Amino acid sequence: MTGLDARLVVDRGAFRLDVTLTAAPGEVVALLGPNGAGKTTALRALAGLTPLTEGRLLLDGEVLDRMPAEKRPVGVVFQDYLLFPHLSALDNVAFGPRCRGASKAEARTQAALWLERMGLSAHAAARPRRLSGGQAQRVALARALATRPRLLLLDEPLAALDARTRLAVRAELRRRLADFEAVAVLVTHDPLDAMVLADRLVVVEEGRVVQEGTPSDIARRPRTDYIADLVGLNLYRGQAEGHTVRVTDGPVITTVEDFTGDAFVAFPPVAVTVHRTRPADTSARNLWRCEVAGLETHADRIRADLTGDLRLTADLTAAAAADLDLRPGAEVWATVKATQTHAYPA
Amino acid sequence: MIKGSRAPLPLLVPALIGLVFLVLPLIALLVRTPWARLPELLTGAEVWQALRLSLVCATAATAVSLVIGVPLAWLLARVEFPGRGLVRALVTLPLVLPPVVGGVALLMALGRNGVVGRYLDDWFGVTLPFTTAGVVVAEAFVAMPFLVISVEGTLRAADPRFEEAAATLGASRFTAFRRVTLPLIAPGIAAGAVLAWARALGEFGATITFAGNFPGRTQTMPLAVYLALQSDPDAAIALSLVLLTVSVAVLAGLRDRWMTAS
Numbered sequence: 349m350t351g352l353d354a355r356l357v358v359d360r361g362a363f364r365l366d367v368t369l370t371a372a373p374g375e376v377v378a379l380l381g382p383n384g385a386g387k388t389t390a391l392r393a394l395a396g397l398t399p400l401t402e403g404r405l406l407l408d409g410e411v412l413d414r415m416p417a418e419k420r421p422v423g424v425v426f427q428d429y430l431l432f433p434h435l436s437a438l439d440n441v442a443f444g445p446r447c448r449g450a451s452k453a454e455a456r457t458q459a460a461l462w463l464e465r466m467g468l469s470a471h472a473a474a475r476p477r478r479l480s481g482g483q484a485q486r487v488a489l490a491r492a493l494a495t496r497p498r499l500l501l502l503d504e505p506l507a508a509l510d511a512r513t514r515l516a517v518r519a520e521l522r523r524r525l526a527d528f529e530a531v532a533v534l535v536t537h538d539p540l541d542a543m544v545l546a547d548r549l550v551v552v553e554e555g556r557v558v559q560e561g562t563p564s565d566i567a568r569r570p571r572t573d574y575i576a577d578l579v580g581l582n583l584y585r586g587q588a589e590g591h592t593v594r595v596t597d598g599p600v601i602t603t604v605e606d607f608t609g610d611a612f613v614a615f616p617p618v619a620v621t622v623h624r625t626r627p628a629d630t631s632a633r634n635l636w637r638c639e640v641a642g643l644e645t646h647a648d649r650i651r652a653d654l655t656g657d658l659r660l661t662a663d664l665t666a667a668a669a670a671d672l673d674l675r676p677g678a679e680v681w682a683t684v685k686a687t688q689t690h691a692y693p694a
Numbered sequence: 695m696i697k698g699s700r701a702p703l704p705l706l707v708p709a710l711i712g713l714v715f716l717v718l719p720l721i722a723l724l725v726r727t728p729w730a731r732l733p734e735l736l737t738g739a740e741v742w743q744a745l746r747l748s749l750v751c752a753t754a755a756t757a758v759s760l761v762i763g764v765p766l767a768w769l770l771a772r773v774e775f776p777g778r779g780l781v782r783a784l785v786t787l788p789l790v791l792p793p794v795v796g797g798v799a800l801l802m803a804l805g806r807n808g809v810v811g812r813y814l815d816d817w818f819g820v821t822l823p824f825t826t827a828g829v830v831v832a833e834a835f836v837a838m839p840f841l842v843i844s845v846e847g848t849l850r851a852a853d854p855r856f857e858e859a860a861a862t863l864g865a866s867r868f869t870a871f872r873r874v875t876l877p878l879i880a881p882g883i884a885a886g887a888v889l890a891w892a893r894a895l896g897e898f899g900a901t902i903t904f905a906g907n908f909p910g911r912t913q914t915m916p917l918a919v920y921l922a923l924q925s926d927p928d929a930a931i932a933l934s935l936v937l938l939t940v941s942v943a944v945l946a947g948l949r950d951r952w953m954t955a956s
Binding site for chain 1: 853855856858859860861862863864865866869873874877878
């Protein structure tokens, strides 16, 4: 079998990481999850920097479990790059080929070629501290690629960049990852990075995989509060029966889908309409009595946290919020059209 | 620092006494220096012999300390093994041990009838006590802990993830140490080496105990000073002045590292 086939189990005191990860050559997989979920531990285990407690690690059919880090055909781009500060950009990139047996001249020739591909020839002689964040990131990528890895690992590849650089570097990194023929695994807590860069997301929470799929699939059908929060959806779990889903410990939500069994229902905050009095003639099939728990400004909109029949967030325009005289503690009615909800089997 | 407020007297007075206590003897040394006789005193053959021996032995002891002390510091800082705390304590012991005791201990270990020295003598015909090599051994024994402690501290402050990055690029642990760690901690090694060198240069107790006091062979500057004090105090002062000059030069060389408050 080609590509990556791994089950990574790492015990760390009370914390246990146990994730199964597979990827085909050419595929870019993102490990997405909150801080402390174990993503970086998984990456370190893949690189051989943290030993596996149990599990397996196969790359293109070769067993890597017990292989020391320096022998693995794995390249790593670290979160803060870890470029060697005493070496020039060129010698940083030449370091890997040199360690893997190339002569000094040969390693430098290869490194120069990599820097050229990254558009960094002008900075070959520069020390890492003279490079901008985006340039340092490209040198780090070149350094990792120069060893011709069959598995490329990237730890929060964009976290060290400021917002403006990030946009450009993200687009460029996406291009370079798309060109990479072997397996690439990246770790991030930023859903946007994950969705732009990866073909497939693996969501990790508390050391376990809670969901995996394509970015659009996960954005449309989140399975945990964490992901629902990330993609900005209201998410409920319950029992579907025909066009309705009875939310666990909550009301019934009318949907358009038709099935029976364990189900999720999701709808975006903009689908929620808020009324101050019980609306007399509404076509919306879902009507709940709620209380405003909190309000916060989100760009040009007001996001209201509602409790009551159902806990949900609603997005309103600033004008609408002012008209309704919304304030914490106010009693309101919330309506959601069935066509705005999305139910799917759990 | 609180600006504009005066330091309270109960702190200020002992502080000034402390300052005077440390500086006064050095000033006295300068005051009593027989400046007129100085050229004559310092051009004697014995002086140059002792000074040369001191410099050669201190440098050799520093080299020995570097070769075995840096790897020891690396072991203490980077490798987890049972009893590491104890090993660190043992390494630090010569720092607080009276040097004379160190000299006696060295005799017991490396003397002609010593635990190891007997075999060195029998098998290889190597004798260390009361030789120039013995001076180097005594100085290294006393000075190396300074280097080890300094380098270990620098290593602990250095980010070990650079070594991990090197490993992912295919570097063995030794290659990572040689090509990444060593250059990164070079300033710490240099500072530790200067410290060890200064300590070796001033070494007295262990040297006289283990290597004796033979002019030209084992009589280093501090020994010469002590001996001169009995016969020609002016010569002792002149020799002390030379050592003081060397010390000030060392301190000046390290000022960026230690004299700027961090």
